[in-house]
Amino acid sequence: MYRQPSIPSSNIDALEDSLLDISTAPTTPDGSLTFSPVLQALKLHDALEEAALGWGEQRASSSSLDATMRASGSGVKNICCVGAGYVGGPTAAVMAFQNPHINVTVVDRDPVRIKQWKTKHLPIYEPGLYEILRIARDGSKDCSFSNEATRFDSLDSMSSASSSTSECESRCGYHRDEVAVKARTPNLFFSTEVSKTISEADIVLIAVNTPTKMRGMGAGKATDVTALEAVTREIAIHAKPGAILVEKSTVPCRTAELIQDTLKVHRPTQSFEVLSNPEFLAAGTAISDLLSPDRVIIGSSSTPAGCRAAETLASVYASWVPRHRIVTMNTWSSELSKLVANAMLAQRISSINSISAICEATGADISEVAKSIGMDPRIGDKYLKAGIGFGGSCFRKDVLSLVYLAESLGLDEVAEYWTSVISINVWQRERFVRRAVRCLNNTLVGKKLAVLGYAFKKDTNDTRESPALECIKLLLDDCPREIAVFDPCCDPTTIKVEIGKLVGKEVLKDNGGSIDVYSDAYSACADAHAVLIMTECDEFKTSPSPPSLGTKTTSKKRPIDPRPFQRLEPTETEILHLQHFLTSTFSDADPLQRFETEPKCEEGCEVCFDGENEEEMENTVVLSGSKEEHGKDNLDWARIAYHLQKPKWVLDGRGCVDEIEMRSLGVRVDGIGRSGWGERR
Ligand SMILES: NC(=O)C1=CN([C@@H]2O[C@H](COP(=O)(O)OP(=O)(O)OC[C@H]3O[C@@H](n4cnc5c(N)ncnc54)[C@H](O)[C@@H]3O)[C@@H](O)[C@H]2O)C=CC1
Numbered sequence: 001m002y003r004q005p006s007i008p009s010s011n012i013d014a015l016e017d018s019l020l021d022i023s024t025a026p027t028t029p030d031g032s033l034t035f036s037p038v039l040q041a042l043k044l045h046d047a048l049e050e051a052a053l054g055w056g057e058q059r060a061s062s063s064s065l066d067a068t069m070r071a072s073g074s075g076v077k078n079i080c081c082v083g084a085g086y087v088g089g090p091t092a093a094v095m096a097f098q099n100p101h102i103n104v105t106v107v108d109r110d111p112v113r114i115k116q117w118k119t120k121h122l123p124i125y126e127p128g129l130y131e132i133l134r135i136a137r138d139g140s141k142d143c144s145f146s147n148e149a150t151r152f153d154s155l156d157s158m159s160s161a162s163s164s165t166s167e168c169e170s171r172c173g174y175h176r177d178e179v180a181v182k183a184r185t186p187n188l189f190f191s192t193e194v195s196k197t198i199s200e201a202d203i204v205l206i207a208v209n210t211p212t213k214m215r216g217m218g219a220g221k222a223t224d225v226t227a228l229e230a231v232t233r234e235i236a237i238h239a240k241p242g243a244i245l246v247e248k249s250t251v252p253c254r255t256a257e258l259i260q261d262t263l264k265v266h267r268p269t270q271s272f273e274v275l276s277n278p279e280f281l282a283a284g285t286a287i288s289d290l291l292s293p294d295r296v297i298i299g300s301s302s303t304p305a306g307c308r309a310a311e312t313l314a315s316v317y318a319s320w321v322p323r324h325r326i327v328t329m330n331t332w333s334s335e336l337s338k339l340v341a342n343a344m345l346a347q348r349i350s351s352i353n354s355i356s357a358i359c360e361a362t363g364a365d366i367s368e369v370a371k372s373i374g375m376d377p378r379i380g381d382k383y384l385k386a387g388i389g390f391g392g393s394c395f396r397k398d399v400l401s402l403v404y405l406a407e408s409l410g411l412d413e414v415a416e417y418w419t420s421v422i423s424i425n426v427w428q429r430e431r432f433v434r435r436a437v438r439c440l441n442n443t444l445v446g447k448k449l450a451v452l453g454y455a456f457k458k459d460t461n462d463t464r465e466s467p468a469l470e471c472i473k474l475l476l477d478d479c480p481r482e483i484a485v486f487d488p489c490c491d492p493t494t495i496k497v498e499i500g501k502l503v504g505k506e507v508l509k510d511n512g513g514s515i516d517v518y519s520d521a522y523s524a525c526a527d528a529h530a531v532l533i534m535t536e537c538d539e540f541k542t543s544p545s546p547p548s549l550g551t552k553t554t555s556k557k558r559p560i561d562p563r564p565f566q567r568l569e570p571t572e573t574e575i576l577h578l579q580h581f582l583t584s585t586f587s588d589a590d591p592l593q594r595f596e597t598e599p600k601c602e603e604g605c606e607v608c609f610d611g612e613n614e615e616e617m618e619n620t621v622v623l624s625g626s627k628e629e630h631g632k633d634n635l636d637w638a639r640i641a642y643h644l645q646k647p648k649w650v651l652d653g654r655g656c657v658d659e660i661e662m663r664s665l666g667v668r669v670d671g672i673g674r675s676g677w678g679e680r681r
């Protein structure tokens with residue numbers, strides 16, 4: 001099911017190695033169903049529609065100053081983004097895509113990561129990322145298409161955008177506008193030449209990792225700014241006079257001061273502006289979040305130079321973000337806003353999880369409670385999905401950073417309040433595992449458990465701070481015969497390597513332990529005494545799906561044809577919108593014939609070699625992973641149930657399965673937030 005790009009480790013010194021360990025880059029699961037261009041089109045559709053609408057609003061209200069800024073980009077020619085990770089890579093790609101007149105270069109000290117960004121085997125998986133990268137990184141050809149919307153009554157006789165033109169023309173007998181889109185030269189680059197690229201940049205974005213400090217003062221809470229400090233030094237030495245420095249990384253409040261101090265030490269006679277521009281994208285929806293952000297926050301000093309710098313950065317965003325969504329404020333507010341945004345989201349999850357325990361004990365149903373409270377617009381329905389708690393690289397670290405800040409300021413009550421968000425999260429996982437063990441007669445000895453879902457959320461291969469792993473560690477204490485793990489977005493080898501690293505190689509089946517990782521759900525579940533659902537993947541859901549609350553919903557509706565465009569020079573967002581419509585309608589990865597030839601991998605590329613006939617693919621333009629044309633199939637629970645040991649158990653940590661449907665298959669369900677078998681016994 002997967003093509004495994006085995007990533008050789010970088011050959012850099014020990015300190016850097018340890019920092020790179022913190023910065024994990026899961027591999028791209030080319031074989032994942034989520035790579036289907038049709039699915040990607042459907043998922044991005046809403047974001048694009050919104051972006052196009054936003055442009056409508058903006059066009060109606062935009063000032064001539066905005067228009068001038070967009071056209072000129074306020075003189076910005078080169079942007080350098082330091083850090084080619086989950087934030088740096090996609091952010092730079094979208095910035096370059098939307099600003100063809102600006103060269104954006106992403107630099108990283110990890111040569112392996114940079115090499116991956118230059119090939120079709122990207123180091124991270126995000127729906128829609130590759131299409132954007134293909135245009136910005138590889139350039140594009142001239143293309144043209146009819147400005148007439150596709151007529152669905154004649155779809156059968158059409159196969160592409162251009163054939164739709166001739167069909168319509170011959171039928172209606174008059175000439176419609178053709179839209180011509182000019183070729184683009186590449187303007188997105190990836191490099192390991194950090195200092196050289198910094199020295200050429202008008203704007204330097206800092207998007208390096210800022211994990212929790214693991215030792216010394218503030219260990220376990222404070223932010224480790226080692227990587228940020230190292231980059232700041234590089235910038236201080238090499239940046240050209242007047243360059244604007246931008247914190248994209250999530251940083252403690254008043255970090256801009258630290259950066260200014262470093263700059264002053266190295267360049268005492270020159271002044272630089274430091275902006276705070278935190279990123280709010282979420283894993284799995286990074287591209288739609290970037291294309292259509294709720295807001296772009298820019299913090300600056302209130303001096304004229306600070307405001308000018310903020311305007312310059314705003315002008316880069318204004319190429320695709322409506323001006324009213326770009327909010328400027330003071331630097332400290334901006335830095336703090338990011339921590340608070342994550343803390344508030346995490347707090348909602350802990351709040352609903354705390355209520356889930358009350359539901360289990362009283363007979364109330366958490367999904368019904370969440371639905372009813374979420375209908376109050378003052379509360380809203382997002383981030384109210386109870387489960388085994390939040391994971392991911394940021395919520396925990398950012399809440400802890402806030403706790404540390406409060407403690408440093410002597411605000412103990414505040415620190416205690418936010419600490420409880422983390423405590424509930426840990427407690428919730430433990431509760432789930434306790435319930436699972438209790439359902440299985442308080443013993444796991446000799447039993448096989450199937451774990452469905454390993455990534456910290458659906459639609460991503462990001463496994464940092466995976467709640468599943470924390471639960472697996474707890475389950476191991478009860479000595480099960482086997483824990484069989486499956487995740488539709490993660491590569492089994494990567495999961496094994498990670499478990500070996502974080503828990504110990506001896507726990508893996510290959511080394512005589514009990515954990516095995518499977519590439520399909522049915523083998524993982526065969527003969528299991530219980531199936532534990534740990535990630536809210538759509539594939540795991542029964543039908544009809546339980547009400548979905550909380551996480552950003554993905555539209556299942558077919559994209560609509562955005563034509564006719566009002567102007568004969570559509571924006572990149574509009575062209576992308578059309579491309580998604582055509583891709584989903586005609587299952588063609590390059591319906592506008594815009595893509596340049598995909599970069600070839602080196603001779604003997606391990607990823608290509610792994611099960612694929614590269615020669616066959618060479619002359620075809622494909623989007624990475626687009627060979628899977630079908631959608632994500634929901635699991636056949638009847639098939640799984642048939643092969644489970646009796647009594648058949650599903651322990652649902654993410655509210656994925658319908659209890660009545662499972663009962664009809666002879667399966668007992670126990671889950672989060674409703675009284676299940678656990679209480680009835
Ligand atoms: N992952 C996410 O979804 C989000 C992350 N953030 C924040 O963005 C920042 C970056 O996060 P990720 O992209 O997830 O991290 P990451 O770990 O995926 O990427 C960071 C990159 O920085 C590179 N790097 C570190 N030190 C360097 C140096 N001195 N010179 C050159 N390159 C260097 C690393 O090699 C790595 O490739 C963090 O502060 C995080 O809190 C913010 C919003 C979302």
Ligand SMILES: O=C(O)[C@H]1O[C@H](OP(=O)(O)OP(=O)(O)OC[C@H]2O[C@@H](n3ccc(=O)[nH]c3=O)[C@H](O)[C@@H]2O)[C@H](O)[C@@H](O)[C@@H]1O
Nearest residue numbers: 279280281282283383384385390391392394456457550551
């Ligand atoms: O700073 C960051 O790194 C990012 O952190 C989160 O994004 P992310 O962690 O990628 O994903 P989320 O969708 O927020 O989910 C986080 C965790 O919460 C869990 N969750 C989410 C929503 C919910 O209702 N219930 C719930 O348990 C998810 O399963 C997942 O484990 C924020 O949503 C982003 O805005 C932010 O930029």
